Amino acid sequence: MTERNLTVRVARIARQTPEILSFELVHPTGRALPGYQAGAHIDVHMPGGFSRQYSLACDAGGDGRAASRYLIGVKREAAGRGGSASMHGRVREGDLLPISAPRNSFPVRAEAHRHLLLAGGIGMTPLLAMAESLARAGADFTLCLFVRSEEHLAFTEALRQPLLAPHVRLHFDAPQATQKIDLRQLLAQREADSQLYVCGPAGFMQAVRDAAAHWPEDAVHTEYFAAPADAAGAPGKPFVLRLAQRGIRVPVAADQSAVDALHAVGIDIPVSCEQGLCGTCVVGGEGDGAEHRDFCLTRGERAHKVALCCSRAKSEELVVDL
Ligand code: FES
Numbered sequence: 001m002t003e004r005n006l007t008v009r010v011a012r013i014a015r016q017t018p019e020i021l022s023f024e025l026v027h028p029t030g031r032a033l034p035g036y037q038a039g040a041h042i043d044v045h046m047p048g049g050f051s052r053q054y055s056l057a058c059d060a061g062g063d064g065r066a067a068s069r070y071l072i073g074v075k076r077e078a079a080g081r082g083g084s085a086s087m088h089g090r091v092r093e094g095d096l097l098p099i100s101a102p103r104n105s106f107p108v109r110a111e112a113h114r115h116l117l118l119a120g121g122i123g124m125t126p127l128l129a130m131a132e133s134l135a136r137a138g139a140d141f142t143l144c145l146f147v148r149s150e151e152h153l154a155f156t157e158a159l160r161q162p163l164l165a166p167h168v169r170l171h172f173d174a175p176q177a178t179q180k181i182d183l184r185q186l187l188a189q190r191e192a193d194s195q196l197y198v199c200g201p202a203g204f205m206q207a208v209r210d211a212a213a214h215w216p217e218d219a220v221h222t223e224y225f226a227a228p229a230d231a232a233g234a235p236g237k238p239f240v241l242r243l244a245q246r247g248i249r250v251p252v253a254a255d256q257s258a259v260d261a262l263h264a265v266g267i268d269i270p271v272s273c274e275q276g277l278c279g280t281c282v283v284g285g286e287g288d289g290a291e292h293r294d295f296c297l298t299r300g301e302r303a304h305k306v307a308l309c310c311s312r313a314k315s316e317e318l319v320v321d322l
């Protein structure tokens with residue numbers, strides 16, 4: 001079940017671009033909100049029964065300390081299923097919205113020496129928070145933003161902050177634009193111990209992945225809006241989930257997810273995206289025995305973690321730390 005454990009007040013709605021609105025969310029009585037690390041997202045439950053995930057677009061100050069506000073950017077998707085239309089058309093300043101506490105499956109690898117942050121369009125939101133966090137820490141980083149034109153660039157005020165501005169590079173798709181970034185050239189050489197973070201629409205993600213195909217997989221960190229179109233995978237086979245801590249075995253049918261099987265026996269696993277994107281359902285386990293179908297764990301993490309909403313056992317049994 002998705003979490004709805006906080007209520008916030010919409011303090012300010014601001015138009016960022018013709019398609020993007022920002023929403024500033026605060027505690028209804030002015031108290032502090034739970035802290036988070038840059039890269040985190042929240043689930044927003046909106047009018048019409050929709051629930052969508054949005055990355056937090058500003059750094060909370062680090063170290064998980066309490067936050068005075070949450071800032072999200074919502075792009076109106078003309079062909080969407082109603083969530084963004086609800087945010088744009090039905091939510092007003094002063095409204096109360098139920099949300100989840102922040103969760104982070106896209107953290108900054110603070111120990112790295114250099115960070116390259118690449119965002120396509122509204123994918124800039126988590127990377128903007130990361131850039132602010134890295135700037136505050138005095139880290140070596142570059143934030144590259146790819147948008148259609150200057151008019152489609154959101155959060156320009158934040159990008160102009162003196163701490164951030166020297167690290168920002170812009171690419172405009174418009175043919176007459178002079179600011180361009182050649183992805184292949186940008187990613188051709190990987191400086192030792194540099195980390196790449198990518199968020200944007202599917203085509204952009206694929207273009208970056210292709211250009212960074214020679215980068216070590218564990219140095220490339222992605223956050224998808226939706227599972228790639230070709231990600232369905234083979235039909236599932238039945239298997240058994242062995243819960244190491246409880247000492248019990250739970251059968252998972254071919255047409256059932258591990259999360260559904262656990263819910264059926266009364267074991268509640270929090271879920272959100274149910275597509276392997278957000279990391280909410282990730283638990284510890286013998287990852288080598290899993291057929292991983294998520295888009296949020298690195299190869300290293302997959303050795304000891306499993307996303308239960310989508311992953312299955314490689315053979316008959318999958319052992320997890322539950
Ligand atoms: S619920 Fe989002 S990864 Fe499983």
